[in-house]
Amino acid sequence: MKATIDWTGNVSFKATSGTGHEVQIDGPPDHGGQNLGPRPMEMVLMGLGGCSSFDVMSILQKSRQDVTACRTELEAERADAVPSVFTRIHLHFIVTGRNLKENQVKRAVSLSAEKYCSASIMLAQGGVEISHSYEIHEAA
Structure with a gap:
């Protein structure tokens, strides 16, 4: 099983599974995030x-x-x-x-x-x- 995590700015990341599915991960605004995805x-x-x-x-x-x-x-x-x-x-x-x-x-x-x-x-x-x-x- 594999996955990759790509930084997309501030405290936001794009997680990609080995099967090609993507999830946006982000932090809360008080930590520099924009609340664009789950923590x-x-x-x-x-x-x-x-x-x-x-x-x-x-x-x-x-x-x-x-x-x-x-x-x-x-x-x-x-x-x-x-x-x-x-x-x-x-x-x-x-x-x-x-x-x-x-x-x-x-x-x-x-x-x-x-x-x-x-x-x-x-x-x-x-x-x-x-x-x-x-x-x-x-x-x-």
Whole structure:
């Protein structure tokens, strides 16, 4: 896996993935940025959410659950001192579908957290306290 980061001025950068996708990263105005994109640590948090959501949806689809929507809300706390690393992250999955089985949703979230989500496992091994919850909604 590869990526490149190109400085675009002030505290703004263009990140390009090895697959050619681009994301603008920028800082807040009080740090010289123009708020044109997410902050680097927001990218880490979004990466974790994407990784875990990918796993959960894959597991639910393989278990033939009729999922119509899945939203993952993440909340993180960071250390007050430099480096301002993540200390706690909570992922809350909101899964919507038809006749979803709670045991399948619980299993998918647990498997992602404990076995499949590389980002989650890497952050946890680095000392970040990661927790998960979920809720199930019946599709209209």
